[in-house]
Amino acid sequence: MGVIRFDNVGRIFGAKSNPFVALKDIELQVDDKEFVAIVGPSGCGKTTCLRLVAGFDFPSSGSVLVDDQPIRRPGPERAVVFQQFALFPWKTVRQNIDLGLRNQKVAKSERDERTDSILQLMNLATYADHFPHQLSGGMQQRVAIARAYVLDPDVLLMDEPFGALDAQTRVVMQEELVRLARRNPRTVLFITHAVEEAVYLADRVVIMTRAPGCIKEILDVRSIRESENWDSHEKIEDVMDLESFVHLRTHIWRSLREEKAAATA
Amino acid sequence: MPKQIDFTRSILLGFLGLALFIGFWQGLSAGGLVSSLFLPGPLEVLDRFTDLLTRRFAGATLPAHLAASFERFAYGFVLAAVIGVPLGLLMGWFRILDEVVSPIFDGLRFIAPIAWVPFAALWFGTGIGGPILIIFAGAFPPCVINAYRGAKFVDPWLIEAARMLGTPNRRVITEILLPASVPSIISGLRVSAGLGWQSLVGAELIVASTGVGYLMVQGQANVSTTTVMSGMIAIGLVGLALDTALRLAERIILRRRGLET
Numbered sequence: 001m002g003v004i005r006f007d008n009v010g011r012i013f014g015a016k017s018n019p020f021v022a023l024k025d026i027e028l029q030v031d032d033k034e035f036v037a038i039v040g041p042s043g044c045g046k047t048t049c050l051r052l053v054a055g056f057d058f059p060s061s062g063s064v065l066v067d068d069q070p071i072r073r074p075g076p077e078r079a080v081v082f083q084q085f086a087l088f089p090w091k092t093v094r095q096n097i098d099l100g101l102r103n104q105k106v107a108k109s110e111r112d113e114r115t116d117s118i119l120q121l122m123n124l125a126t127y128a129d130h131f132p133h134q135l136s137g138g139m140q141q142r143v144a145i146a147r148a149y150v151l152d153p154d155v156l157l158m159d160e161p162f163g164a165l166d167a168q169t170r171v172v173m174q175e176e177l178v179r180l181a182r183r184n185p186r187t188v189l190f191i192t193h194a195v196e197e198a199v200y201l202a203d204r205v206v207i208m209t210r211a212p213g214c215i216k217e218i219l220d221v222r223s224i225r226e227s228e229n230w231d232s233h234e235k236i237e238d239v240m241d242l243e244s245f246v247h248l249r250t251h252i253w254r255s256l257r258e259e260k261a262a263a264t265a
Numbered sequence: 266m267p268k269q270i271d272f273t274r275s276i277l278l279g280f281l282g283l284a285l286f287i288g289f290w291q292g293l294s295a296g297g298l299v300s301s302l303f304l305p306g307p308l309e310v311l312d313r314f315t316d317l318l319t320r321r322f323a324g325a326t327l328p329a330h331l332a333a334s335f336e337r338f339a340y341g342f343v344l345a346a347v348i349g350v351p352l353g354l355l356m357g358w359f360r361i362l363d364e365v366v367s368p369i370f371d372g373l374r375f376i377a378p379i380a381w382v383p384f385a386a387l388w389f390g391t392g393i394g395g396p397i398l399i400i401f402a403g404a405f406p407p408c409v410i411n412a413y414r415g416a417k418f419v420d421p422w423l424i425e426a427a428r429m430l431g432t433p434n435r436r437v438i439t440e441i442l443l444p445a446s447v448p449s450i451i452s453g454l455r456v457s458a459g460l461g462w463q464s465l466v467g468a469e470l471i472v473a474s475t476g477v478g479y480l481m482v483q484g485q486a487n488v489s490t491t492t493v494m495s496g497m498i499a500i501g502l503v504g505l506a507l508d509t510a511l512r513l514a515e516r517i518i519l520r521r522r523g524l525e526t
Contacts, residue, residue: 054425054429055428056425056428073428074425074428074429074431075429075431076429076430076431078429079429079430080425080426080429082422082425082426084420084422086420086422086423086425086426087426088423088426088427088440088441088444090444090445090447091440099427099430099432099440100430100431103430103431103432103433103436104431147430151430
């Protein structure tokens with residue numbers, strides 16, 4: 001299982017005399033095996049939401065629960081994919097993927113088996129003994145995704161994972177993530193500021209506003225995707241051309257723009 | 266500028282500097298401004314230096330004195346590294362240890378290594394323990410400080426990644442903090458070796474009956490300034506060799522990580 005629940009969550013940074021309200025009244029439930037993307041302008045607190053689930057940070061009020069348990073610390077059942085990849089530069093691809101399994105005291109033979117199969121799945125088999133710096137950005141992020149997936153986590157937390165990649169690589173990675181997520185579904189919380197990416201990947205898209213960070217709107221993409229049969233198109237550009245996709249995307253853009261106008265007014 | 270030319274140029278300039286220095290020195294002593302007893306010329310010193318390579322003075326030849334010094338240095342330096350580096354890493358990871366140890370450490374490290382001489386003599390007499398204590402006092406702080414800084418300034422997302430993967434403390438230290446801190450630790454070891462080697466002479470001036478420092482004291486006692494200078498040159502050369510070796514190790518390690526071309 002992997003149900004994430006934000007229960008009236010608030011997060012305030014800074015001194016009492018000069019507080020900064022990063023999150024206010026966040027109410028959200030991500031169901032088991034659901035893919036939820038949070039979009040919003042920078043500084044809207046979307047990364048803070050992810051960090052609360054990861055256990056890197058804690059709410060100032062309210063609670064964040066996974067399977068009804070409050071989160072006390074980071075752990076492999078809530079695997080994180082970072083924007084900066086966060087691979088260990090002194091470890092090979094295989095060693096990077098292996099570390100989490102070793103920490104769980106998985107037997108060597110099973111570790112090798114699981115690592116081999118994820119390397120295969122992510123098209124990394126020939127790079128197993130390379131060091132991260134010998135790989136391109138896209139390849140490095142594949143390794144980071146493999147490192148998270150190999151742990152068979154209940155929840156996968158992705159913090160702008162493709163933000164550091166060039167546009168072409170980004171598209172390839174998005175297609176691959178869709179393939180992976182359909183084949184091997186997990187509860188995913190995906191942070192991004194790229195609207196198309198959110199619409200293409202997610203079952204639901206959460207739009208956040210800034211200062212204080214609140215949820216403005218939650219859009220159900222899945223029902224539209226299923227009724228319009230998006231998954232029958234293999235290429236991302238074909239999906240992005242569909243009227244239903246354009247409509248959703250435009251709606252989100254407008255919603256974000258109103259937000260911006262309100263902020264500058 | 267191409268790298269090769271750049272390198273040759275810097276070597277040539279280095280030699281130019283050395284030549285100017287020796288020329289100036291020769292001019293001073295040959296010009297009769299200073300008596301050769303006060304400042305022996307470079308040729309006299311060179312003569313004495315080669316002489317000391319085979320002739321015994323103060324009980325041994327210069328290489329034998331150097332070997333005795335180097336042994337003491339090696340013990341003190343290795344001890345400092347073996348205790349200092351893990352301590353620094355632990356302080357960088359466990360906040361409580363940092364808070365307990367830092368005040369004492371920060372106070373002690375300002376005491377010059379040579380200030381330990383009375384205690385070295387008191388506790389160890391002329392045994393090997395005295396010089397090792399003094400070398401240790403010089404070499405220890407940079408080991409601790411650099412390992413500590415290395416551990417403190419590891420990319421925060423690497424730490425978060427390690428925690429997310431459920432890495433136990435012991436493994437975080439050996440597999441994350443240590444390798445991440447290697448560049449910092451090696452530069453700490455370079456400083457540490459330098460300070461340790463410098464402290465050595467101080468130690469040997471007082472609490473030893475062999476070694477380059479002892480050779481120099483005996484040279485002073487016999488009013489043989491050329492002997493003293495030969496000792497100084499030997500210390501400089503060995504120090505330079507030590508530093509070069511550690512710098513090489515640093516470059517090899519960084520290159521293997523792809524951090525340097």
